[in-house]
Amino acid sequence: MSLLHPNPLRLGVNIDHVATIRNARGGDHPDPVRAAEIVAQCGGDGITAHLREDRRHIRDEDLARIQAATNLPLNLEMAATPEMLQIALRHKPHAACIVPEKREERTTEGGLDAAGLHNTLVPIIDELKTAGIRVSLFIEASERQLDAALRLGAPVVEFHTGEYAHAILDGDSDRTEKELRRIADMAALAAKNGIEPHAGHGLTYDNVQPIAAIPQIAELNIGHYLVGEAVFVGLEPAVLKMRELMDEAR
Ligand code: PXP
Numbered sequence: 001m002s003l004l005h006p007n008p009l010r011l012g013v014n015i016d017h018v019a020t021i022r023n024a025r026g027g028d029h030p031d032p033v034r035a036a037e038i039v040a041q042c043g044g045d046g047i048t049a050h051l052r053e054d055r056r057h058i059r060d061e062d063l064a065r066i067q068a069a070t071n072l073p074l075n076l077e078m079a080a081t082p083e084m085l086q087i088a089l090r091h092k093p094h095a096a097c098i099v100p101e102k103r104e105e106r107t108t109e110g111g112l113d114a115a116g117l118h119n120t121l122v123p124i125i126d127e128l129k130t131a132g133i134r135v136s137l138f139i140e141a142s143e144r145q146l147d148a149a150l151r152l153g154a155p156v157v158e159f160h161t162g163e164y165a166h167a168i169l170d171g172d173s174d175r176t177e178k179e180l181r182r183i184a185d186m187a188a189l190a191a192k193n194g195i196e197p198h199a200g201h202g203l204t205y206d207n208v209q210p211i212a213a214i215p216q217i218a219e220l221n222i223g224h225y226l227v228g229e230a231v232f233v234g235l236e237p238a239v240l241k242m243r244e245l246m247d248e249a250r
Contacts (some may be wrong), residue, residue: 007215009246010045011184012075013239014200014223015066019057033061033069035227035235040070042236043243046094047199048221050077051087052106053101063091075221077108077138080117080124089131097136097221103211107224108201108215109158111140114150125152136198141186150193150232155192158198159183161211165202184214191216205229209249212236221248 018032036047047066049058067074073094078084079101088096098121100112114121114137114213121137136156138146140163149157163182167175187197199211200221212220222242229238 006222007250009212009217009250011239011243012046012048012200012219012221012248013039013044013051013196013226014048014221015227015228016048016050016057017037017224017229019059019062023057026038031063033057035230036066036070036072036233038070039239042239044239045219046073046075046221048075048077048097048223050099051084053079053081053083060087063087067091067093075136080112080120085124085127086096088128088133092131092133095134095136095156097138097156098124099138100193108138108160109162111145112138112178114139114145114152114154118152119147121152125154129153138200141183143186143189144188146186146193146195149190149195154195156196156198158200158219159186159217160201161199161203161207162201164211165204165207180210183211187214205245208242208245213248214250215250 006196015032016036018030020033022030039047049066052056075095075097076088076093076098077097078088078099098112099108125135134156135154136158137149137154138158138160139149141159164179166178190197196214196218198219199217203220204225226238226242
């Protein structure tokens with residue numbers, strides 16, 4: 001990162017929905033690997049991919065292909081299950097972000113209950129950390145969940161920005177302000193306790209800047225909106241524009 005950015009903010013691009021489009025026709029086009037290559041060429045900082053239990057977008061074989069295609073760090077989003085743990089240990093991504101997962105949900109609808117799932121998470125986090133994988137927990141920005149992440153020894157948390165994004169869509173400025181404050185406060189508390197805060201979910205050109213302006217946040221993971229924009233303008237211009245908006249806000 002350049003000296004102009006003493007507090008760099010990384011952009012991880014979630015390429016799941018390139019695979020969603022591919023899978024709609026059952027063939028091999030569009031290939032999420034090509035998306036990963038474009039992200040690498042245009043200065044994205046990482047690739048994020050969620051191997052869901054139902055394999056509705058990214059599939060097992062995509063992971064190795066994505067890892068082979070670029071030198072960018074891979075952030076594997078995964079449910080806290082024995083199957084996903086084994087897959088993570090086999091592929092050894094740079095990072096593993098543990099997310100809640102329900103089969104019937106359209107997307108990851110809420111944060112992980114790191115507090116309630118403490119005993120399930122302890123061995124999974126231990127094994128991931130022993131394998132040298134940077135563990136992140138996708139949680140709501142709350143003190144209860146942050147405390148749990150701290151007790152679990154997670155080096156990273158990713159704050160779920162879905163409620164913030166919804167509040168903006170609803171035109172509710174009080175709720176938007178409240179959500180933003182909650183994320184900013186928890187990001188500061190995380191950093192103070194040695195946890196690196198990230199954020200993601202539902203981020204767009206229109207709502208990214210207040211989140212990008214939170215100085216402790218080190219990484220944003222953005223997917224659906226970028227892939228949607230890519231349909232109209234191409235993936236590279238979409239990523240570059242998001243990057244520009246993030247830098248402008250910093
Ligand atoms: N971060 C995490 C942990 C996620 O689960 C998702 C959605 O898969 C994202 C970021 C990206 O969200 P979106 O696709 O809404 O940009």
